[in-house]
Amino acid sequence: MATSARDAVPASVYERLGGSDFFDALVALFYEGVEGDPVLRPLYPEDMTDAETNLRDFLIQYWGGPDDYSRRRGHPMLRARHLPFTIGHRERDAWMHHMRAAVGSSGAPEELAAELLDYFERAATHLLNAEPPRPGHLPIVPGPSEFPGG
Numbered sequence: 776m777a778t779s780a781r782d783a784v785p786a787s788v789y790e791r792l793g794g795s796d797f798f799d800a801l802v803a804l805f806y807e808g809v810e811g812d813p814v815l816r817p818l819y820p821e822d823m824t825d826a827e828t829n830l831r832d833f834l835i836q837y838w839g840g841p842d843d844y845s846r847r848r849g850h851p852m853l854r855a856r857h858l859p860f861t862i863g864h865r866e867r868d869a870w871m872h873h874m875r876a877a878v879g880s881s882g883a884p885e886e887l888a889a890e891l892l893d894y895f896e897r898a899a900t901h902l903l904n905a906e907p908p909r910p911g912h913l914p915i916v917p918g919p920s921e922f923p924g925g
């Protein structure tokens with residue numbers, strides 16, 4: 776059966792952004808920001824090469840490119856992989872600040888830049904793991920009689 780443009784699978788975001796070159800550049804810009812950030816830099820190892828490769832491959836896979844990330848690292852489990860690091864609003868906002876700047880300098884067309892940033896906002900919020908208790912949700916502490924000698 777003949778195929779025509781009408782049958783074509785819509786191009787992935789990965790393809791529309793120009794493939795791996797786009798993600799190489801995006802992640803390099805992002806880590807330049809992290810390098811000088813007093814909140815984020817201490818969370819990362821001295822050599823950030825692996826962090827850069829992992830984020831790049833993850834994003835390529837997420838947006839429809841090759842699945843090198845999962846071949847190397849298995850299931851992303853992003854929330855679990857971030858639990859060793861305390862991520863409060865300060866860390867999330869710093870991360871988003873550098874990613875917003877990186878997306879802004881990446882040359883992505885406006886519509887795709889908005890799609891990327893919308894995803895990053897949701898993903899970064901999902902990774903918060905140091906939330907203070909919400910008002911009205913008091914932490915459960917033992918009553919005085921439960922303390923030894925109390």
Ligand code: HEM
Nearest residue numbers: 818819825826829830833848856860866867870898899902
């Ligand atoms: C919210 C603020 C965030 C902070 C503070 C943070 C911090 C970190 C740190 C410290 C690492 C470990 C780097 C290493 O040991 O080499 C890491 C790994 C990683 N992060 Fe984040 N991150 C954040 C948000 C995100 C978001 C939003 C994404 C995805 C959209 C993401 C994707 C990744 C990936 C894919 C890895 C590598 C996981 C692996 O295969 O080991 N991170 N992050």
